[in-house]
Amino acid sequence: MLAIIAAVLFLIAWLINAAEISTNDVFTSTNVMLIGLALLALHLAGIGGGWAARGRRR
Secondary structure, three states: OHHHHHHHHHHHHHHHHHOOOOOOOOOOHHHHHHHHHHHHHHHHOOOOOOOOOOOOOO
16 A cells, blocks of 8 residues: 555656646655655555455464
8 A cells, every 4th residue: 555655656756846846845856755765665664565364274
């Protein structure tokens, strides 16, 4: 789930950069990209991956 959110943030950062939209200092394309990278790192660390599939024990 975090990887999908990171991909959306990367898309938003790309749109801000490509359209040269002037934003305030908080929502610059670099800051949005860094948030996306942090979410991607959390996803790769195994956080936010959903429920773990556990097999039944017999």
